[in-house]
Amino acid sequence: MPTNNSYQRYHIDTKPSPDFVLWPNRFVVNVNRFQLAKLLITEIIHQRGDMKAVTSRPCMYGTFSGPIGGFAPRPQHCVGCLRCTTQHPEAVRILRNPDRERLGDSYFTSNYVGAVAYEAETGSIPVKGAGYRGKFGGAGWDGMWTDMSEIVRPTRDGIHGREFISTVVDIGEKPSYLVFDEDGGLASAQPRTLSIPVPFIYDAPPKSAESETLYEILASAAEETQTLAVIPVASCRFQVTSVVPFIKLGEESQLENLGFTPKMIEIDDAQSPTPNIQSLISNLQSQFPDTIIALRLEYPEADTLLEFYENGVRVFHLIADFHGRGNDGTPVMDLIRQAHMTFVEAGVRDEVTLIGSGGIIAAEHVPKAIITGLDLVALDTPLLTALQTQFEGDCADREASQFNMPANIPLDWGVQRLKNLTATWRDQLLEILGAMGLREVRRLRGEMGRAMFQVDLEREAFAEIEGY
């Protein structure tokens, strides 16, 4: 019997990839040595010389297990359980490390940095005890919850390997019908579509973080995870088809030197369908007939989107700033919804692909962005954070923000960190899809009925309460 060996289950190899540069410890351990000495003397007396009892320490994590115990604590081991300070308030104080809390910026706060760094380091999803610790809700992503299904849920086991939940998404033209000639041959053009196994691609890094090493890390990690990396055409030196060159008007000639046929090209700065942009699109399409041409633009007005659509554009990479806001400060969640609804109302949503960047900094933001209307996201600052990049001040602006990449990071290390991050974000997407009882991420797109918004829930629950 013939066997079909072509099927391979999608899998990303994760392995621990410890921090390359030393980041500040989470906690500061302050020991009052005088009080500690006093405590020891008291205990020697109290325990009548039972040194095993005297030297038995409260910490299970090794913070006080150095050669001279608590006299030289090792804060890198402290997990903030507070047992030491609970039982010896006079001798030990545990403080949150302000240097650690300064990582990131006002949007990509240290908590998010910590989560991304953990994911990139371990390849495991963050699991903790004792419930949720954060704010109740908030603006944007924080004011949204995803649905779950109590019983009708055939797909959960996919996470543990028995049934499959697909995270494949398609990028490209998806015509609503095909035209055939009288002989049954295809009369309309063959749609240009590509599928990638995860609904995220890697976006081009901001100027201040650019380096050949970083580009190589992005391209190699994208190749290994079978996704795409958007890279400025001038830096496309890697002949791997995971690379998506992006060009500005006038840079198109550089595409001739690529040495490979890209699966997709992005045209940057295409804010409106000027004749120049239109002719660039048609020239590129004839030069690369099988390549998908995408436009990279800041979230535009509905009319502009539709005009581009009328002119044949089918893939839009929509950009917000790194804090998830449009030009006028509109939250990216609203911008995505507007773009999605523009095409829904025009009856052509299924024909276009919407990719979004900006403000998507945690695993949960991916399904939320897709529910709001994107097909997939292009990751930006999380990739930099996974590579232990430092933010200089507030980094909202795509052009002006300053990021400091650690010097001399090894290629393998960087690639593994991005693979780990990609794997954990995919795993967390599976958790969300599994809980919702969805078999594939494509069905999540625009499923706002399966999301709950704080403003609606609060109105429904509290409207009759005085003061609401």
Add this chain to the structure above:
Amino acid sequence: MPEETTVHLPAIEKHIEHLHQGFDYWPTLENGTPPAMGDYRWPAEMILSTWYQAGTREPPDNELEYRTGDSGGGFDKLDFKFLPKEQQLPPETDIDLAIPLNRRGGHGPASGVDREIEISLPWYGGGMSFGSVSEQVMLARAMTAKEWGTFTSTGEGGFPDSLVKYKDHIITQIATGMFGVSEETIQHAPIIEFKYAQGAKPGLGGHLLGDKTTVTVAKMRESVPWVSLFSPFPFHSVYSVEDHRKHVDWVKTINPEALVSVKVSTPTDVDMVAVGSYYAGAHIVHLDGSYGGTGAAPEIAKKNIAMPIEFAIPKVHKYLLGENIRDEITVMASGGVRTVYDIAKAIALGADGVVLGTAELIAMGCTRCSNCERGRGCPFGLTTTDPELSLLIKPEWGAQRISNLNASYAKQLRDILRRLGLKNIRDLRGRTDLLIYKR
């Protein structure tokens, strides 16, 4: 396989003594609050005030905030509209906190004779399994449940033998892994709880790490020691209300008098789930909101999947009222109920009572450090099966701490009702007119 730990009892005793001193010392605020303690939902003062109540049976008499947290929403946005002093009930008024758990009467549809059960306080203890917490912690909770005439739940891990003498106050949980479920444990129980989902990890099932599956835990769960255990999601035999009804019939055949509780999470259609549970024969629908939970859960699930309990309670309450079945089913709420003020607010929003978990652990010393699954488990001896660490909790001490917390809660709850002019906790249910939303 983890190495055997050699337990040195004098060292354990030493740590216990210091810990107990610390639990009494920190709430005095002589040295401020521990700087790294607390979060938006459980600020340091809320943790310390719980320690205080667990030590004294009284609410704090210093400036410790013990009523609300800093989460900026839900219960923390609500307050009570107390009556002017002259209209409040006099302090000596007898105020009843008891609630019935069987509102369907003695002849529920799924059985011949269902028990009549009333609990003296409008709360009971939520499921924490043997394995996820130590036997000592389970015992402490069971002892308190017996003392107060209320309940605690096994969680999905069975009944250690030491708990059998408290069986009249223990709910047997049946969850998807069926761990620890036997005819005997079903026969023991006055209440059987079907756990369809839990708030902290809605739709994700359960997971006990291999390190916690000790020989004893594995024996109880009829599994292999040191191997991770997954409770799958969902019940693969339940895809409809009718399927669930078959489950109910199954336990009622084994234990005809048992009440049936259905523990569910809070999806968009939680109201329909509650109605379905009723029609399948449940006496109690236990809504578990997304922000609570004591066990380890993926961070993404806690924050993002399913709605917070504050929104689910009124949704279910109003729907059941509309269906004319509100007085035939008991609604218990959990998942982020932290203080007695939260208990009262949950009831004013429409619940009959609540289910507590984290507050009980905090009473026994939890600092909410969230390291429950790290290494040997909880450094305070709570969520661990480590033979040395679990000795940090003596069941009698733990029981006393929870009992003290209950006493303080009961006292405050009576005071809240008195200031609202109500003589009975049952009269608070659904009284959103007694709440204020704080802008």
